Amino acid sequence: xxxxxxxxxxxxxxxxxxxxxxxxxxxxxxxxxxxxxxxxxxxxxxxxxxxxxxxxxxxxxxxxxxxxxxxxxxxxxxxxxxxxxxxxxxxxxxxxxxxxxxxxxxxxxxxxxxxxxxxxxxxxxxxxxxxxxxxxxxxxxxxxxxxxxxxxxxxxxxxxxxxxxxxxxxxxxxxxxxxxxxxxxxxxxxxxxxxxxxxxxxxxxxxxxxxxxxxxxxxxxxxxxxxxxxxxxxxxxxxxxxxxxxxxxxxxxxxxxxxxxxxxxxxxxxxxxxxxxxxxxxxxxxxxxxxxxxxxxxxxxxxxxxxxxxxxxxxxxxxxxxxxxxxxxxxxxxxxxxxxxxxxxxxxxxxxxxxxxxxxxxxxxxxxxxxxxxxxxxxxxxxxxxxxx
Amino acid sequence: xxxxxxxxxxxxxxxxxxxxxxxxxxxxxxxxxxxxxxxxxxxxxxxxxxxxxxxxxxxxxxxxxxxxxxxxxxxxxxxxxxxxxxxxxxxxxxxxxxxxxxxxxxxxxxxxxxxxxxxxxxxxxxxxxxxxxxxxxxxxxxxxxxxxxxxxxxxxxxxxxxxxxxxxxxxxxxxxxxxxxxxxxxxxxxxxxxxxxxxxxxxxxxxxxxxxxxxxxxxxxxxxxxxxxxxxxxxxxxxxxxxxxxxxxxxxxxxxxxxxxxxxxxxxxxxxxxxxxxxxxxxxxxxxxxxxx
Numbered sequence: 001x002x003x004x005x006x007x008x009x010x011x012x013x014x015x016x017x018x019x020x021x022x023x024x025x026x027x028x029x030x031x032x033x034x035x036x037x038x039x040x041x042x043x044x045x046x047x048x049x050x051x052x053x054x055x056x057x058x059x060x061x062x063x064x065x066x067x068x069x070x071x072x073x074x075x076x077x078x079x080x081x082x083x084x085x086x087x088x089x090x091x092x093x094x095x096x097x098x099x100x101x102x103x104x105x106x107x108x109x110x111x112x113x114x115x116x117x118x119x120x121x122x123x124x125x126x127x128x129x130x131x132x133x134x135x136x137x138x139x140x141x142x143x144x145x146x147x148x149x150x151x152x153x154x155x156x157x158x159x160x161x162x163x164x165x166x167x168x169x170x171x172x173x174x175x176x177x178x179x180x181x182x183x184x185x186x187x188x189x190x191x192x193x194x195x196x197x198x199x200x201x202x203x204x205x206x207x208x209x210x211x212x213x214x215x216x217x218x219x220x221x222x223x224x225x226x227x228x229x230x231x232x233x234x235x236x237x238x239x240x241x242x243x244x245x246x247x248x249x250x251x252x253x254x255x256x257x258x259x260x261x262x263x264x265x266x267x268x269x270x271x272x273x274x275x276x277x278x279x280x281x282x283x284x285x286x287x288x289x290x291x292x293x294x295x296x297x298x299x300x301x302x303x304x305x306x307x308x309x310x311x312x313x314x315x316x317x318x319x320x321x322x323x324x325x326x327x328x329x330x331x332x333x334x335x336x337x338x339x340x341x342x343x344x345x346x347x348x349x350x351x352x353x354x355x356x357x358x359x360x361x362x363x364x365x366x367x368x369x370x371x372x373x374x375x376x377x378x379x380x381x382x383x384x385x386x387x388x389x
Numbered sequence: 390x391x392x393x394x395x396x397x398x399x400x401x402x403x404x405x406x407x408x409x410x411x412x413x414x415x416x417x418x419x420x421x422x423x424x425x426x427x428x429x430x431x432x433x434x435x436x437x438x439x440x441x442x443x444x445x446x447x448x449x450x451x452x453x454x455x456x457x458x459x460x461x462x463x464x465x466x467x468x469x470x471x472x473x474x475x476x477x478x479x480x481x482x483x484x485x486x487x488x489x490x491x492x493x494x495x496x497x498x499x500x501x502x503x504x505x506x507x508x509x510x511x512x513x514x515x516x517x518x519x520x521x522x523x524x525x526x527x528x529x530x531x532x533x534x535x536x537x538x539x540x541x542x543x544x545x546x547x548x549x550x551x552x553x554x555x556x557x558x559x560x561x562x563x564x565x566x567x568x569x570x571x572x573x574x575x576x577x578x579x580x581x582x583x584x585x586x587x588x589x590x591x592x593x594x595x596x597x598x599x600x601x602x603x604x605x606x607x608x609x610x611x612x613x614x615x616x617x618x619x620x621x622x623x624x625x626x627x628x629x630x631x632x633x634x635x636x637x638x639x640x641x642x643x644x645x646x647x648x649x650x651x652x653x654x655x656x657x658x659x660x661x662x663x664x665x666x667x668x669x670x671x672x673x674x675x676x677x678x679x680x681x682x
Contacts, residue, residue: 039500041608043508175652202651208603208612209409211402211530212643213651218528219395232510233603241530244521266512266604 030066030321030331032057032314033092034075034102035085037127042080044231045127045256045306046104050075052310053102055298056318066322073314075102082107089115098122099331100317102310106130106177109142116141116333123320123336125313127306129255131181134361141333143340143361145313146278147387149178150185151364152254153226154387155276157186159368160224161193170199170222170249172213172238179205179229182254186226198222203234210234214241217249227253232262240269250274259305260378263371271373274381276366279308279351281378289350312351316340316358354384364388397527399647400640405533407639408540409599413616414623414631415544416592422626423560423584426476426487430495431592432613438464438593439513439600439609440502446514453516457597464593465586472585477578495610502607510606517601536598543591544632551628560584564626618658622665624675633673637661 032053037046050073057071065071074092078084085108092098103109103126110132116122117140124142133139134148147155160167169190173179183200190197199220201213217225217238225242227235230253239251253275260281263270282303284292295303295311323339324331345355356363368382416431428434441463445456471494479487522534551557563570563580571577592613596605599612616635623634638658645657671677 039503039508041606043503043607044510047508175655204646204651204654207651207654208599208609209402209406209530209533211405211533212399212646214530215395215398215402215528216647232512233606233609236512236604237532237602240519244519244531245528262509262511265509267515269512269515 029070029072030100030318031096031098032071032073032100032102032317033089033096033098033122034073035078035088035104035108036075036102037080037104038077040079040081042104042127044259044262044304045309046077046080048304048306049102049127049310049313051299051303052307052312053314055295055307056311056314058298059294060314060318066318067325071318071321074098078104078108080104082111086111093119093122099333099336100124100321102126102313103128106133106181109133109139113139113142120334121332123317123333123340125317127309129362130177131185136360139361141337143316143337143358145309145316145363146255147276147364147366148362149182149228149254150189151362151387152276152278152366153182153186153228154189154364155366155385156224156226156252156254156368157189157193157195158385158387159382161195164223166194166196167223168196168198168221170201170217170220170225171197172201172203172217172225172227174205174207174229175202176205176229179203182228207234208237210237211241214238214245217242218245218247221247222249225249225251227251227257230257232257232266235273236266236269239273243269252276255305255309258369258378260371260376261302261304263378264376268373270371273371274368277305277369277378278363278366279305279312280353281305281369282308283377284350286350286353288353291349291351294349308351312348315348315351316343319343319346352384354386357388359388394526397525398529399643401524401527401529402533403640403643404636405529405537405639406643407636408537409533409595409602409635410616410619410639411632411635412536412540412543412595412598413592413613414619414635415547415628416588416595417616417620418623418626418628418631419547419588419591420584421620422564422628424476424581425484425564426491427484427625428588429488429491429613429617430471430498431588431616432610433495433498434464434467434589434592435596435599435613436502436605436607436610437467437498438596439605440506440596441593442597442600443506443511443513443605446516453514457594460597461590461594464596465590467593468585468587468589469582471589472582476585477581499607499610506607508607510604512604513597513600515601532598532602536602539594539598540632540635543594544628547628556580556583615658618662620672622662622672624672626676627672627674630672630674 036050053073061070074096076088101122101124103124106128109128129144129148131148131150187197251273258275258277320336320340324335329335344357364387367384369378370381372379420428438460442456442460445451445459517532517535522529522531559575560580563577619634619638623630642654646654
């Protein structure tokens, strides 16, 4: 006998059953790797990002994939910790042949950059819009599916300069790498546009109570207050205390604090909050946005702004892969990035309201939206603004 | 606006946020005082309190006067379960092991909250009103003023209970000498349970106050770390120390944040912690002999 006991036989047949029940992964699949935060402080974003990427990949695969090759997302949770993201990167890239990768933070993007350069086989994008990453020389294999943080505040300033020339502005930033990112660029750009930054308020990352900061805001009496480096807290408290004090200032934010379902939970106090968004909202019924119709068909319930970010990132990843393969070139970091940079006047199916070009590492386009508490929706407050130089 | 008025407003805001710290610190103190366990999951108990209030007030639509006691009771119930299920079997074990159990408990609570309520940050239903409070000419945020009053009342009640109530005296006796307390007929395991119930209930209550100011999210438990500084400065086993430590740190943070800049808040707080530990390693009001971890 071969020494196979009945128990071994059962175990073998069980594992065979499990193996055959897994979705078949073909050898020529194009695999997008992902270090995605599904738990931890950034989980709300990671969950949306994953859903958005999966949906775009599903649409693409149903339409035949890329030159007949299916696209697949291989990802793991990172808890938004750089060391975990790196571990996931190492694991996934050793399991599959990966040429496209989604990273979850600025810290990870910077940490892994040397490895991307060394490998030369991967192009990466991710959840970070850090200004520092928008440098094709220092980060040749990376890009971001939207404007960098300085470009975001630049878009806000363009809007302010048009609405109220010479306006007084207060900048409120969290004391994190994320929060401090655009401060210098915002001040410089405000000066160029004839706007006056009258106060800078920095809040510690764990800040909950902002009473002292509101007192500073009252002293400065700004026309506009720009927040950056937050998702939600402490913005509602700032706004409700400012309202109690009768301050007239308009509050603005950047991409990660612009999700409308999060503001819907705040209620009346959220009314009038403005900010910059690179993408259209889920419920936008603009005639030139067939991709939004498709998303609503697939998912009848509201999808978050991180969902749109993931969706567009997957679209750009696969567009770059398609262009590379069509040119008969090998899938690697340099060729994929060159293909991405060849994107000009590209129609995103209405995810972004204007045709986009990606000459560098970012897409410096956005639109100002204002939250309408009665409709529980973000409504457009401007046309699409490009800060492309 | 005069500089003096501005200074007064900043000071009042500092005292208010200090009171919130003091209330959270009280949860550490109550449990440590009776059981000699540093419960690092206090931050997560606080978060759970915020979510329980959210569930009762927003989910079931209960009015605040019913939802708040239910959230506090829910926190106490979880405290009782944790004490009976996790902490009591660890009696007599190395304090580090118990300490590690509370760290694990914190992670479990975060995971459970993420599973039940998801990961989005949320705002709590407003229940404190919006009319601003003025003391003389000085503006105080209404929520912070309420938090201050609540913290002051709760701490005063605890100070009184420890001084005069039999249960409070039993708790102090247990803290001083467990064997002697046993021999006097004190139900020591009962005291342990009581301390966890009351401590976790207090943390849950602080969570409701904190959540009504800053909203709730699974990550809001980090606030517990700021309160840990308070108890280390004030003394791990001193209720009065939690109050004084909380107010002092609240004030220093407010002044540093206003006059030096927000980036100096934490530097100043932790700088103060180092100085306090060098001068009085057992805290301003703590018992001289304390365990070091």
